[in-house]
Amino acid sequence: MKFTTPLKLVLFSLALLSSTTALADRTLLNVSYDPTRELYQDFNNEFIKYWKEKTGEDVKVQQSHGGAGKQTRAVIDGLEADVVTLALSYDIDQIAKKARILPENWQSRLPNNSLPYTSTIVFLVRKDNPKAIKNWDDLAKAGVSVITPNPKTSGGARYNYLAAWAFGEKNYGSKEAAKDFVQKVYKNVPVLDSGARGSTTTFIQRGIGDVLITWENEAFLALKEQGTGGYEIIVPPVSIKAETPVTVVDKVAKKTGNLDLAEAYLHYLYSPVGQRLAAKHFYRPSQPEHADPEDLKRFPKLELFTVNEGFGGWAKAQKDHFDDGGYFDQIYAP
């Protein structure tokens, strides 16, 4: 038996691996949530060009995507993100609190509460809307099958849930009535996927459900990828403003020597190029004047409320609704 061959292979592979990591001068890691893949693929290319022109330095940007809760957990457990671009500020608060790798006042560091773009929650239904779904109360009707991810693991799912709750509270007058309403909606949910993209796959690829509650950008992307024939976007009159913040992870960026790069990267999201790309990928830009007017036309006008307005901030919403024993645990029995 020859033992030298495997040994050579090991050395060869190790050499290969180290050579690939040494190619670019600096590498930035952006840890993000599910639906931003396409946006950052585009944006990273533009940023690399911009940085090369500005400084002459070649850089690489690496992406990691997954459910927002899972990604947050990974950063807390040591995934070395130079920047995080997540679904909600509560997740970044958790990183600040539990891992202490960025200051707790992170949200005040960048313009517009560190929100280069926002989104909202809409419905995606099958062609010609056979169940005639127009508003949140239609989701609670008997015989309507609703697809939404698990709010314990998915940021988008928490927005979906809170939007339904706020509708219930406003239209039926009390917390108890809202709880009953949301319970009826979740009785109609046959499967809770762990992330937004998983739910989209359930709705489109597996053909389950009459209505998918999802990010506006995710709904537009699904139409674009699947062709407009089979589905329609239904915009409810009132929905929640999905505030999707970004921040530098100071301790990691300092350690990797990427602090200036990370800061420039996030600032570039606010530049005309970044804003135009956000709108192109169906996010609502914070400075619409930089976006292509054609792209902006796609966003319907609707009444939006924030988590702060509706629920007194994420910390309270999380504690009341999603922590163990909260309202979600009380209303949802699989």
Add this chain to the structure above:
Amino acid sequence: MNAISATSFLASKKLTLSDPDWVRYALIVATLAVIGLFLLLPLLTVLIEAFAKGWDAYSASLSHPDALAAMRLTLLVAVVTVPLTTVFGVSAAWAIARFDFRGKSLLITLIDLPFSVSPVIAGLIYVLIFGAQGWLGSWASEHDIKILFAVPGIILATLFVTFPFVARELIPLMQEIGHEEEEAALSLGASGWQTFFKITLPNVKWGLLNGVLLCNARAMGEFGAVSVVSGHIRGLTNTLPLHIEVSYNEYDFVGSFAGASILAALAVVTLVFKTVLEWKQKQEAAKQAVEVH
């Protein structure tokens, strides 16, 4: 009942020593249907989806830098884990088959542990140990050692799920063969290593190769444990199975199924190797039988 009527009774009723034809055919058809439905049809779907946009799209998605990086990482993981599990498997089997000691059955149970533990748990234990909030996390980051969300973590998780394969294959084999031949070699003055390489290894080589093959297949295909410790950084810590999931989630069905076709091809190659191994093994056994007589 007299003798004559008994024989005529037997003659009138046919003795049935095997199942009737219809049972046999029904069983064969059922087996084929199940294999076709659950194995061949999905395999065919993989190929149809992979080539849905033609050969160019297929080869383009396989030569994408992220796909190449995923394949490279998968190979690296296999190249590191398979020799380690082999060494471990041989030593464990040697210890268990040749020596009697206290806690031997406990050791056998422990070797089997990774088979009975969900791969997700296998990943999570490394998060708990090496994560930034884990036992050794702060020590690792102080010394600038990256384990979790990097290649070492992926290798560790793969090692955990693959390490019983070789040992499990060898233990019963070595117990069955016994140690008369080795004792003979030792009494004739062979050293321990000589005995091992000249007697033990040739005796167990088919089982060993089989174990290595299965271990390799699992190392390349592992998803759960690796998914937990990977961090999913594209082009860096995505193995081929993770790359398939990522592509699928990005609506890149050609890319996803092209990756799947590579893993499916690996499975077919493994099966062919396994068949060849068994065939050779039988031939050798037959040859030895002829020589003995």
